[in-house]
Amino acid sequence: MSDRAARPEDLMGLSDDEYDTILEILGRTPNFTELGIFSVMWSEHCSYKSSKFWLKTLPTEGPQVIQGPGENAGVIDIGDGLAAIFKIESHNHPSFIEPYQGAATGVGGIMRDVFTMGARPIANMNALRFGSPDHPKTRHLVDGVIAGIGGYGNCMGVPTVGGEVNFDPAYNGNILVNAMTVGIASTDKIFYSAAAGVGLPVVYVGAKTGRDGIHGATMASAEFDDDSDEKRPTVQVGDPFTEKLLLEACLELMATDAIIAIQDMGAAGLTSSSVEMASKGEVGITLTLDHVPQRETDMTPYEMMLSESQERMLMVLKPGREEMARAIFDKWELDLAVIGETNDSQRLLLMWQDEVVADIPVPPLVDAAPEYERPWTATPPRAVLGPDDVTAPDDLAEALLQLVASPDLCSRRWVWEQYDHMVMGDTVGRPGGDAALVRIHGTNKALAISTDCTPRYVVANPVEGGMQAVAESWRNVTAVGATPLAVTNNLNFGNPERPEIMGQLVGAVKGMGAACEALDAPVVSGNVSLYNETNGEAILPTPVIGCVGIIDDLTKAPGGAFIDEGDAVFVVGETAGWLGCSIYQRDQAGGTAGAPPPVDLDTERGNGEFVRTAIHAGQINACHDVSDGGIAVALAEMAIAGDLGADISHENDLPAHAWAFGEDQARYIVTCADATALTAAAKDAGVHMERIGTVGGVALTLPEAKPISVAGLRDAHSRWLPTYMASRES
Amino acid sequence: MKARVHITLKNGVLDPQGKAIHNSLEGLGFDGVEGVRQGKFIELELADGDAEAAKARVAEMCEKLLANTVIENYTVEIET
Amino acid sequence: MKARVHITLKNGVLDPQGKAIHNSLEGLGFDGVEGVRQGKFIELELADGDAEAAKARVAEMCEKLLANTVIENYTVEIET
Amino acid sequence: MSAPSVAVIVFPGSNCDRDIAVTLEAALGHAPQMVWHGDSSLPKVDLIAVPGGFSYGDYLRSGAMAANSPIMREVVAQAGRGVPVLGICNGFQVLTECGLLPGVLMRNASLKFICRDVDLRVERSDTVFTSGYGAGDVIRVPVAHHDGNYFTDPDTLKSLEDNGRVAFRYCAPDGAITDAANPNGSLANIAGILNETGNVLGMMPHPERLADPLLGGTDGAPMFTALAEAIAA
Ligand SMILES: Nc1ncnc2c1ncn2[C@@H]1O[C@H](COP(=O)(O)OP(=O)(O)O)[C@@H](O)[C@H]1O
Numbered sequence A: 001m002s003d004r005a006a007r008p009e010d011l012m013g014l015s016d017d018e019y020d021t022i023l024e025i026l027g028r029t030p031n032f033t034e035l036g037i038f039s040v041m042w043s044e045h046c047s048y049k050s051s052k053f054w055l056k057t058l059p060t061e062g063p064q065v066i067q068g069p070g071e072n073a074g075v076i077d078i079g080d081g082l083a084a085i086f087k088i089e090s091h092n093h094p095s096f097i098e099p100y101q102g103a104a105t106g107v108g109g110i111m112r113d114v115f116t117m118g119a120r121p122i123a124n125m126n127a128l129r130f131g132s133p134d135h136p137k138t139r140h141l142v143d144g145v146i147a148g149i150g151g152y153g154n155c156m157g158v159p160t161v162g163g164e165v166n167f168d169p170a171y172n173g174n175i176l177v178n179a180m181t182v183g184i185a186s187t188d189k190i191f192y193s194a195a196a197g198v199g200l201p202v203v204y205v206g207a208k209t210g211r212d213g214i215h216g217a218t219m220a221s222a223e224f225d226d227d228s229d230e231k232r233p234t235v236q237v238g239d240p241f242t243e244k245l246l247l248e249a250c251l252e253l254m255a256t257d258a259i260i261a262i263q264d265m266g267a268a269g270l271t272s273s274s275v276e277m278a279s280k281g282e283v284g285i286t287l288t289l290d291h292v293p294q295r296e297t298d299m300t301p302y303e304m305m306l307s308e309s310q311e312r313m314l315m316v317l318k319p320g321r322e323e324m325a326r327a328i329f330d331k332w333e334l335d336l337a338v339i340g341e342t343n344d345s346q347r348l349l350l351m352w353q354d355e356v357v358a359d360i361p362v363p364p365l366v367d368a369a370p371e372y373e374r375p376w377t378a379t380p381p382r383a384v385l386g387p388d389d390v391t392a393p394d395d396l397a398e399a400l401l402q403l404v405a406s407p408d409l410c411s412r413r414w415v416w417e418q419y420d421h422m423v424m425g426d427t428v429g430r431p432g433g434d435a436a437l438v439r440i441h442g443t444n445k446a447l448a449i450s451t452d453c454t455p456r457y458v459v460a461n462p463v464e465g466g467m468q469a470v471a472e473s474w475r476n477v478t479a480v481g482a483t484p485l486a487v488t489n490n491l492n493f494g495n496p497e498r499p500e501i502m503g504q505l506v507g508a509v510k511g512m513g514a515a516c517e518a519l520d521a522p523v524v525s526g527n528v529s530l531y532n533e534t535n536g537e538a539i540l541p542t543p544v545i546g547c548v549g550i551i552d553d554l555t556k557a558p559g560g561a562f563i564d565e566g567d568a569v570f571v572v573g574e575t576a577g578w579l580g581c582s583i584y585q586r587d588q589a590g591g592t593a594g595a596p597p598p599v600d601l602d603t604e605r606g607n608g609e610f611v612r613t614a615i616h617a618g619q620i621n622a623c624h625d626v627s628d629g630g631i632a633v634a635l636a637e638m639a640i641a642g643d644l645g646a647d648i649s650h651e652n653d654l655p656a657h658a659w660a661f662g663e664d665q666a667r668y669i670v671t672c673a674d675a676t677a678l679t680a681a682a683k684d685a686g687v688h689m690e691r692i693g694t695v696g697g698v699a700l701t702l703p704e705a706k707p708i709s710v711a712g713l714r715d716a717h718s719r720w721l722p723t724y725m726a727s728r729e730s
Numbered sequence B, C: 001m002k003a004r005v006h007i008t009l010k011n012g013v014l015d016p017q018g019k020a021i022h023n024s025l026e027g028l029g030f031d032g033v034e035g036v037r038q039g040k041f042i043e044l045e046l047a048d049g050d051a052e053a054a055k056a057r058v059a060e061m062c063e064k065l066l067a068n069t070v071i072e073n074y075t076v077e078i079e080t
Numbered sequence D: 001m002s003a004p005s006v007a008v009i010v011f012p013g014s015n016c017d018r019d020i021a022v023t024l025e026a027a028l029g030h031a032p033q034m035v036w037h038g039d040s041s042l043p044k045v046d047l048i049a050v051p052g053g054f055s056y057g058d059y060l061r062s063g064a065m066a067a068n069s070p071i072m073r074e075v076v077a078q079a080g081r082g083v084p085v086l087g088i089c090n091g092f093q094v095l096t097e098c099g100l101l102p103g104v105l106m107r108n109a110s111l112k113f114i115c116r117d118v119d120l121r122v123e124r125s126d127t128v129f130t131s132g133y134g135a136g137d138v139i140r141v142p143v144a145h146h147d148g149n150y151f152t153d154p155d156t157l158k159s160l161e162d163n164g165r166v167a168f169r170y171c172a173p174d175g176a177i178t179d180a181a182n183p184n185g186s187l188a189n190i191a192g193i194l195n196e197t198g199n200v201l202g203m204m205p206h207p208e209r210l211a212d213p214l215l216g217g218t219d220g221a222p223m224f225t226a227l228a229e230a231i232a233a
């Protein structure tokens, strides 16, 4: 059946086919509110219609996994009756429009996803991609995004302990702001969103509802355009103070037995939270919208259901617990309103001013959500370049100085000094190292956290790039001595309706899946952000991986700084001088070309296990993974961090620049006092390891290069970002 | 010459500060307050000159720096 | 009834925000700015009533909370 | 004699309350009492800590709304009776807003939030808070604030200086008081001040954050061990 005559002008982003499905589900024409509800539930953001088919291929299970994808965040067992709960989420588009508020509300949103499950957030991370430093908007965006992330996290009192910042012209019109939160809960106190049971009170808590973030396209419809001399902004403003109260109030209520189900109101607010709770609990929900706490006057049901006002939660309580809950929320000066109850009809029934304003069966609203297997074309493979195919620098020492002073490799201190990275008193590994280390409060254990992605590899070869993102985050967690347990991921891509973009997504997911499988790091949560394009120019495909691991004795975690004169310096892993798609090639030799470095998952795992074992055995004094910029940049970072030089005198057949700057995977630089013992251990483990020099002195000396003073390196490394941010074009 | 600039949040934009001030005033026993919005007030000391031109120039400063026009409105008055 | 409150820094009190704005304006090429002071502008929506009484009440709010009278001055206007 | 009792005041938005409680517990051997801002009476205590964080979101002015909460009347009264009061970061802001300490903490000169370790010169060692240090010692502890730029009028500054009421100053590693060592633009590099009677200390840096070797330093610990000894005596 198809009621073409009644088809509205504005399908709110739904396709004709999707609209026909709605007619079938309802057996009638949807009203405006109902159409709005279908439109947001079936949006790419909520339904994952383009990516679902491929996400299902990811490995999501393991003995450590308590809850994989499908809830607000993933949950893993970290021993001692505790669970780590974490997820990453994007706020790309809002951050481009209003960088401070966009980034701030992104951080607020991801923290809610974590504490809605019963966890106290203990660490925030963020993965950021900006346009070219020369682009007129970049400085303003960097400034606002960093301030916004700090503004929200600092006020919440959750330390922001790490992340990544990169620049590329591909993000000029579409920056990426991905925020990750890790929390800790008792394994027997984890909260889910399934609203099981009928006749139970549905309770709204937190901030009042305003017209924030209601989609601009639908705002244009005549009904809402009366006071139109001022275009209503769709920007949401974050209120971290309210969220801090919400966090404390929720945790206090969670300590009782009152809550049956709880769900944060994020994207599509009241709509997706109520539908999700009903669907998971296989019940219906009746809401009386008159009872929704409102910040603005004359709000319509449509506006209330689609509002994305922040700092709100929806709960289903045990009957009779409402007043106890109210007392807690009163203490924290927050609104609490009973706005409905669960019903046995499996319908979403909305009442307003004594009328039914929406009546939608929940199962088809969720299950009939479109799912597309979009056509895709694989990215054509690129030629493999040999070590001699990329031009050598005139002066290797000079090239290194330039690289450590470049936008992508320079110190991020300017960024993380704006984040309170120490509050909560458990930040053992501060920002700047391979992975952040956050002690599990009151224990000697720590969680290690890293976020990683190398988009220039992904664009060259999505499968290898997807694998590499997982491998690198796994390696970073390993480098601090922790055992990686699981990952979360944020798939940032362009328009999936373009087969070549869809091909990037498919390839990256395949690569990620293979790596997660091989490295025993299942995917427990994630987020997908598509249509990151401006004027048909897509961003670089950016599948960000956030890896969480654990170290049982944090006193064993080595730093990434040279510490003792005379220590032997080794490279773990084989060096083939892979310069294709390297930073050196991009910044010093005319732009990226060729295939990216291949990832050998067996080697990755073997080398990582060897390094971790040696760390636990106390054999290693410093450890740093080798990534962007190769051995030379890794050594420079260790020298700067330790204020100690090293004499590197490695003989091999490679051109000096390929050896120094090649980005072969699965490698670590380690230093140790007892070279003989470590060498023997590597031999026993069947791991390739080469001695390349000795720690000491005030300069870093590389093969075929003049010595570079550590002070000079530090100066170069620390200069670029603050100088860039302090300058401005007039 | 002086310019007085008022920067206020657009209608409908959440004002967390105003909300907190409102609560705090109630806590202090001030009733009868129905709403609080907090904005900025910026005074610029300008070299003497044409008032109309100065106003346009300050408006430009608002657009470029003083106001966040995505969420804020501004007004400029010149006092001579 | 509406109250409009201006809160400004007293003379001689350092204004880091004003100073930073001033620098930024110069950096953006706006010359002829001789000084910048940033204050607050707070609008209160009040229950209707006597304007004089309301003014006194808002002044009391300023004394108690809205302004730090060690460093700030305030003015209250009532709009009816 | 009963064990000394310590109160940590908790406001909505405080977020270093647990951090200071952990550090105090390590020094005292038992946990301090957490006292909610809405309470209008304080138990009998030997020390009151006003912790860091963002009370009321730092909205309006940092510390302003907290300074008006019922519990602060009680804190002021107890301070008047000579009970030691330690305000750290947001706690310092609250103490200035409620009039226990002079001056204000304005926005950092950089206008940016700043979180990093700084060097502090201990100006006096003859107070209940600083007796664990020597006068002139340089200690390393973190700052983490947006509004730490200490300002007061010239007369008050003179009286602070003349009466030795500056407890800590931002300094270079060698103890020199330089502009480069000043992270936030504070007048005379002031990082912490005392009241006239020396029983109230407000400071922007966080000694409680570097009192555990695993966190990268222990220079903050002597403040708490000295306080614990003093109030036990
Ligand atoms: N790339 C991905 N990989 C794995 N799981 C994903 C991915 N993207 C989304 N998910 C999962 O899908 C569910 C819905 O995600 P999302 O809509 O972002 O959640 P929320 O509504 O809580 O913000 C979550 O359980 C999330 O972990």
Ligand SMILES: [Mg+2]
Binding pocket: A072, A112, A113, A264, A266
């Ligand atoms: Mg959620």
